[in-house]
Amino acid sequence: MTTLVLPIELEPGADVFEQLRHMTDDEFYYFCQDNTNLNFERDANGNIKSMGQTGAETGERSSELIAELVIWNRQTKLGFVYDSSTAFRLPNSAVRSPDAAWVPAERRNAFTPEQRKGFLPLGPDFLVKLVSETDSQKDTEAKMAEYIANGCRLGWLINPKTQSVMVYRTNGSVDVITDFSGSLSGEDVLPGFSLALSLLV
Structure with a gap:
């Protein structure tokens, strides 16, 4: 216990x-x-x-996703990448931990070193939520809507089990993708970044 x-x-x-x-x-x-x-x-x-611990499959997929994001960020040096153990304090006071997140350098660097030791008080510009076996689709969709309402500019809700993706944008639009043979674009939030969905199968 x-x-x-x-x-x-x-x-x-x-x-x-x-x-x-x-x-x-x-x-x-x-x-x-x-x-x-x-x-x-x-x-x-x-x-x-x-939130509990993730299973091996979810951990493997999360690692692939983070690796791709880190490689892109090292090449562009545009910001900072965060893993699933990082929590953010959103403007509505909720504290959330997406599976992967990214914040531009100028936003992150606006905080003091002392502030950066704690939960950054912002919504990340980009984030990903991988739906695990124990996640509720309804709850994760509600969290994605909350992220967008609190400053997220681009969010991916990826469900490997159903091989579907919901792409959330700051204008409120949500696109649904049901084919894992293609790639997801980082659009203007992560310029030049793309993720091959086959890495998550």
């Missing part, structure tokens, strides 16, 4: 989860640091959810 390390002193007899909902941003950050064996997200209302 896992015992949570809490950054706040709980009132005797009070509901634990209700008190956790009212943690400050700093308290939630240290709560996550003290419980690194678990992955947490927090919605805009303060509700905290443990």
Whole structure:
């Protein structure tokens, strides 16, 4: 059984989860640091959810995706790439961890070194969510809409099981792709970047 390390002193007899909902941003950050064996997200209302660990297949696909993104970013030197263990504090106060994300250098460098040690208070310009066996399609679609509403310019919701992709854009449009024989374009957000979907089969 896992015992949570809490950054706040709980009132005797009070509901634990209700008190956790009212943690400050700093308290939630240290709560996550003290419980690194678990992955947490927090919605805009303060509700905290443990995200669990991924299976081997999802980890393999995530690694392929990150590798392609890192190679492109090393060549262009346009920004910074983040993996699934990185959390972002969105403008609506939700704390989310996409499977892969990218932020332009000028946005990331606007923060102090001290700020960069914590959750960056922004929505990444680009992100990817890989649907795993335990994910709810409805919940992941809701998260993608939340990302777009909070500053994301391009998002890919990839479901390897159904071999489908939903491409979200800042203008609110959502394109659905049902063929993994082609590639996804980084468009004007990631100029010159493309991902061969066959890498995720």
